[in-house]
Amino acid sequence: MKGKPVITRSTENGVLKVSITEQNAAQNLPQVIPVTTTTPRAEKPLLVMIDPGHGGKDPGAIGNEGTYEKHVVLHIARRLQTLLDKQHGIHAVLTRQDDVFIPLYHRVSLAHQHQADLFISIHADGFTNDQVSGASVFALSEHGAGSAMARYLSQSENSADVLYDNDFKTDDQYLKETLFDLDQHETIHRSMNFGTHLAANIVKVHHMHSPHPEQAGFAVLKSPRIPSVLVETSFITNKQEEKLLGEPVFQEKMARALADGINSYFINEKKNNLLT
Numbered sequence: 001m002k003g004k005p006v007i008t009r010s011t012e013n014g015v016l017k018v019s020i021t022e023q024n025a026a027q028n029l030p031q032v033i034p035v036t037t038t039t040p041r042a043e044k045p046l047l048v049m050i051d052p053g054h055g056g057k058d059p060g061a062i063g064n065e066g067t068y069e070k071h072v073v074l075h076i077a078r079r080l081q082t083l084l085d086k087q088h089g090i091h092a093v094l095t096r097q098d099d100v101f102i103p104l105y106h107r108v109s110l111a112h113q114h115q116a117d118l119f120i121s122i123h124a125d126g127f128t129n130d131q132v133s134g135a136s137v138f139a140l141s142e143h144g145a146g147s148a149m150a151r152y153l154s155q156s157e158n159s160a161d162v163l164y165d166n167d168f169k170t171d172d173q174y175l176k177e178t179l180f181d182l183d184q185h186e187t188i189h190r191s192m193n194f195g196t197h198l199a200a201n202i203v204k205v206h207h208m209h210s211p212h213p214e215q216a217g218f219a220v221l222k223s224p225r226i227p228s229v230l231v232e233t234s235f236i237t238n239k240q241e242e243k244l245l246g247e248p249v250f251q252e253k254m255a256r257a258l259a260d261g262i263n264s265y266f267i268n269e270k271k272n273n274l275l276t
């Protein structure tokens with residue numbers, strides 16, 4: 001396209017259609033290119049990629065009593081997987097099953113390889129002030145999205161051609177960027193919505209450090225198409241919360257809250273025709 005692209009979207013029977021037309025070309029025949037269409041999936045269960053933070057040589061935050069973030073988050077993640085797998089129509093996969101190191105971008109690629117519908121990274125916060133406590137939920141920030149685009153569109157890793165293989169192929173860098181931008185904006189919006197559903201359920205079992213989802217540039221949230229959040233389940237550097245994190249009862253309560261949040265998000269997405 002020579003001019004500025006105008007993007008329009010419509011949803012029909014659960015199929016999202018995105019059209020790109022050229023601005024100021026209204027008098028001419030509009031060039032409508034169907035770009036991303038999400039085909040309704042009848043049988044396939046919704047796939048949730050659960051990412052226990054850190055692992056292996058990366059212990060994450062360490063509590064004063066010696067509790068490792070990488071261990072407690074794996075316990076919560078496994079419990080969440082069990083709860084989700086019990087439900088009809090949902091399948092949950094972990095990015096790591098054991099105490100192993102996985103690079104951050106590899107966690108995002110795993111979600112893409114599995115064609116995940118959701119990505120949830122589970123952590124336990126650490127801070128120098130041991131009085132700080134509570135859970136937090138993060139989605140990707142716009143700034144983080146900008147750097148993600150640069151990375152994806154570079155040839156080194158996760159090339160955009162891989163992402164758009166089934167839909168659309170183009171050598172036009174500007175069009176590629178526009179498509180990426182469009183996808184990521186939509187995804188951030190859905191991630192924030194997902195975060196709101198999670199926070200609403202976490203607050204029933206634990207107090208929140210901040211009541212609303214926040215935005216940050218975490219690398220694991222940089223998937224352009226999969227709604228992704230990072231949950232800090234509490235502060236491992238806080239004495240009471242370090243104790244809680246080690247307790248199976250708390251781990252199960254937190255996992256249940258996350259499962260409820262995931263369910264409530266899926267129900268909402270179905271209602272809005274964004275899932276089939």
Ligand SMILES: [Zn+2]
Pocket residue numbers: 053054060061069123124125
């Ligand atoms: Zn962490």
